[in-house]
Amino acid sequence: MGGRHFLILGGARSGKSALAEKIALNLCANPAYIATAQARDDEMLARVKQHRLERNGAFTTFEEPLDLSRTIEKAAAAHRAIVVDCLTLWMSNLAELSEQDTAKRSEDLVQTLAHIQSSDVIFVSNEVGLGIVPANSIARSFRDETGILHQRLAGVCANTMLVVAGLPLVLKGQIPDLQSEPGKR
DSSP states (O other): OOOOOEEEEEOTTSSHHHHHHHHHHHHOSSOEEEEOOOOOSHHHHHHHHHHHHHHTTOSEEEEOSSOHHHHHHHHHTTOSEEEEEOHHHHHHHHTTSOHHHHHHHHHHHHHHHHHOOSSEEEEEEEOOSSSOOOSSHHHHHHHHHHHHHHHHHHHHOSEEEEEETTEEEEEESOOOOTTSOTTOO
C-alpha cells in the first residue's frame, strides 16, 4: 500500500521534521530523505550538518534544490517512504527562476505526486501565512505562492497536519500509529 501522501505544516522549530521522520521510519526500514536546502553560508552549513547527524544514516539522502519532481520519482523507484524537507526552502530556491518556470515546477510537483502510488511522500513545509503581511512585494509573492502550493498539495495528500510545539493537529486524514514496530506496516 502506498500513495497516502502527507503534508506536514508548522512554524520554525515546531517539530514537523521530527514527525515526518518518525512517520517515514514507521512506514519502512529504508526511507529516502530529499533535502532541498542550499548551504550558502556557515550558519546554513552547520544546520545541514546537524540534520545529517540527527538522521544518523537511517535515510538514503538525496540533495535536490530545484528538480523535486524528478528526484521524487527517482526515490520512489527504490523507497516505500520519502521525506521531502522542506518545501519552503524549495520555493525559495525557485525564486531564482522565472515566474513561469516556478509555476511549472509547482504544477509538475502536484502532478507527479498524483502518479506516485507505490510510495508515501511526506512533505515538510513552513506555514508562512499566519504572520503579518510582508512589507515588500517579493515577500508577499513568496507567501502567496507557497500558500497556493500548500492548498494544492493538501488537495492530493491523504493526510495533512499542522504541528505546533511538537504536537500534531490532524487537519485531514490521520497520523499512522507511531507506537507499532518501525517498518512493519
